[in-house]
Amino acid sequence: MKITSRIFTLAAATFMCFQVAAMAKVEVVWTNPEKYVDIKDPFNGMQNTKEDAFYNIEKVLKRLAKKLPDGYLLKLDVTDLDLAGETQSRNFRVVRDMFPPRMEFSYQLLDGGDNVLAENQENIRDTSFMNKVSLRYKNEAYGFEKQLIEDWFKDSFTDYLVKN
Template sequence: MKQSIMYLISALVVLGQFSHAQAAEVEVKWSNSDKYSDIDAGEEHRKHFKERTFKSFEKHFAELAASLPENQKLILDITDVDLAGDVNFSGIKRIRVVKSIYFPRIDFSYQLLNADNKVIKGKEVSLKDLGFLSHTGLRYRNKTLSYEKEMLDDWFRETFADDVIK
């Protein structure tokens, strides 16, 4: 009984900490997405794959922005995506083959706004990870867009090191 009460109190303390946690707002725009270098699904319907991929990126950007102050807003305008790997025929099926020559690349611009909607920082960015296969501690192993998410994590850490809530 005593142990159950301790678990309950611990859970309430943890939940209480999360309820006060605030995050920056995120807005993601997908400019000219029909012209992106590689957003090919292989066997899956292209439109559904694209929608699912964009939602996954948007969720990841929101997770990254959770470490920014609540009164800020991060606006991203994605202008090109080239996913890791390349879609090739394997027999009668089309599959994504991942090799070092097919590295992930994402082009975008971003703006970080303060509470007064003034730009704190912003830039056009062309991310690419030529050594994406050599990362030993891949945090997103066996997850969708693992190489791209790892690349975005590195960019975010470097770009917003002074802005994150500690």
């Protein structure tokens, strides 16, 4: 009985590995982040902001990529990131509508056979970010940036999204 159980567990784990390998993936390259509008800081107090922002943006992109067909790959090369608001000192950021979130990047969407389905240079911003009533990420760190990315993703890849 133990052998049958182990064989079943091994088979299930192998199947799950193939499932994970087939899912859509995201690759993000952060090109010259020291030159980004909002990441540099003369007092060097923004290091955690950079790491946190990159982590949170990659996290939302990975979640969104799950809506793409299995085997697809979304590649982004980020060349600038301007977070919502403005840093007033080393310790806090003031968010006002005159400082919208913005992100510059190029992207490629590839199918499972490395065929380029879509590619473009983007400079996305949301000048009405403070007026959105249904901000999905309102209680999360980098919520304005996450919403900006989600809106761009849905607008850019509607034709490729898997219907559930």
